[in-house]
Amino acid sequence: MTTIKACIFDLDGVIVDTAVYHYKAWKRLANELGFDITEEQNENLKGVSRMRSLDLVLQWGGVTKTDAEKEELATRKNTWYVEMINKMTPDEILPGAKEFLQACIDAGLKTALGSASKNSATILEKVGIAHFFNVVIDGNKVSKPKPDPEVFLKGAEELGIPAENCVVFEDAIAGVEAAHNGGMKAVGIGSPQVLTEADLVISGLDKMTLVKLKEL
Ligand code: B16
Ligand code: MG
Secondary structure, eight states: OOOOOOEEEBTTTTBOOOOOHHHHHHHHHHTTOOOOOOOHHHTTTOOOOHHHHHHHHHHHHHHOOHHHHHHHHHHHHHHHHHHTTTTTOOGOOOOOOOHHHHHHHHTTEEEEEEEEEEEEHHHHHHHGGGGGEEEEEOOOOSOOOOSHHHHHHHHHHTOOOOGGGEEEESSHHHHHHHHTTTTOEEEEOOOTEEEEEEEEEEEEGGOOOHHHHHHH
16 A cells, blocks of 8 residues: 555646647648548547657558648647637536545645646646646647646646655556556556556546555
8 A cells, every 4th residue: 555645637638628729720730641541540649749649640641741841740740629618618627626636635645637638738728627736747848749648747746746655547558558657557547358457447536535545
């Protein structure tokens, strides 16, 4: 059993789900380039950085681009994505997320966000939950993608809590791996068949309790 002093939350797939907005924007880009992508393919983009996602999309379409062209394509996709997330409202917060964050704060635990997204500030502001986090580490502050533990280690460092006293909540396999690589516990959000390495898997934060946290 570990003494948990801080909870670090991934954003997309844990607190909110913007996968459909990413999908619409990538699909529009693919269509402009003359091919299509499926919802199944989009699953592989969850938790993956913007540039790595673009590489995968181009690969699926059998398209090669220069670095400068890729920058332009990623910016184009992001503009469409940002238009959609700018319309997000508080009712897009996933069930139980706000309640569990509040329970953590009431219990004296520290909270951090640990996301690959460069748009996390916009999302947190639009859904009205920025104030629940002591620290926000996102794609603007880190250079190494998950499963590298950089994003979570930075979160722990800024919170002033040793890694072994932190637990990470993640929906992506690479995110669970990143937590373990950083010496932290990992609670998987999703399916136990997919998140096989997680210390505990739940379907959503509505199933999380402080008792389960203590038992990790
Ligand atoms: P952006 P997370 C990730 O967020 C998303 O799951 C992934 O689909 C996206 O490509 C990535 O952020 C980068 O997002 O283009 O907004 O910088 O799950 O790490 O919170
Ligand atoms: Mg995620």
